[in-house]
Amino acid sequence: AQSVTQPDIHITVSEGASLELRCNYSYGATPYLFWYVQSPGQGLQLLLKYFSGDTLVQGIKGFEAEFKRSQSSFNLRKPSVHWSDAAEYFCAVGAGLTGGGNKLTFGTGTQLKVEL
Amino acid sequence: EAGVAQSPRYKIIEKRQSVAFWCNPISGHATLYWYQQILGQGPKLLIQFQNNGVVDDSQLPKDRFSAERLKGVDSTLKIQPAKLEDSAVYLCASSSSLLSLSTDTQYFGPGTRLTVL
Numbered sequence: 001a002q003s004v005t006q007p008d009i010h011i012t013v014s015e016g017a018s019l020e021l022r023c024n025y026s027y028g029a030t031p032y033l034f035w036y037v038q039s040p041g042q043g044l045q046l047l048l049k050y051f052s053g054d055t056l057v058q059g060i061k062g063f064e065a066e067f068k069r070s071q072s073s074f075n076l077r078k079p080s081v082h083w084s085d086a087a088e089y090f091c092a093v094g095a096g097l098t099g100g101g102n103k104l105t106f107g108t109g110t111q112l113k114v115e116l
Numbered sequence: 117e118a119g120v121a122q123s124p125r126y127k128i129i130e131k132r133q134s135v136a137f138w139c140n141p142i143s144g145h146a147t148l149y150w151y152q153q154i155l156g157q158g159p160k161l162l163i164q165f166q167n168n169g170v171v172d173d174s175q176l177p178k179d180r181f182s183a184e185r186l187k188g189v190d191s192t193l194k195i196q197p198a199k200l201e202d203s204a205v206y207l208c209a210s211s212s213s214l215l216s217l218s219t220d221t222q223y224f225g226p227g228t229r230l231t232v233l
Contacts, residue, residue: 004158009137012136026171037121038223041226043119043120043207043209043224043225043226043227044159044207044209044224045223045224046221046223049221090158090159092158094220100233102211102220102222103164103172104159104161104222106158106159107162108156108157108158109157109158
């Protein structure tokens, strides 16, 4: 069965500083990997996804993530954090379903706080 | 393009009562998902529909939870009777692709926050 570990429950960074959120996955085949962001009272918004090809994936809002198969990791990065990036971030691994669609298994999330 | 709509946004009930949540997916999306997100945890898939058929309901507590998508568009998730541990945010998501997983992006609604007292 697939699983995702996000080791950092809370992270605090200063505005303008760089950010890296860690994600480790467990999956028997080539994984489909996702990062979502959730602001208070909002649903989840997709930041980026990896299916194959280039291991460095660019997303929205200046985020990027790098797939490292040898480390079973898919860490999210941003060179310069803005106060509006404060939110909860979820990493997810997907498995295709016979009937169609993608079954996502989410990590427990990392709460990002940005200090001004 | 309108997003995934959910109602109500908030619901407070007593244990052993019943409750229902409604979801309207993005127009044209064949796949609909219901997730349960308990405070401090990531979302957990409860059930997935492809049009009006169930693809995966392996994590749905079928003794108390039920869901339907009769016309392949909007969907209802019901809990009867509710327990304290059902307090959570219930998220609905939809996606369009049937064949290509590389383009299958799930779009989430704002969720319904359920409090069971």
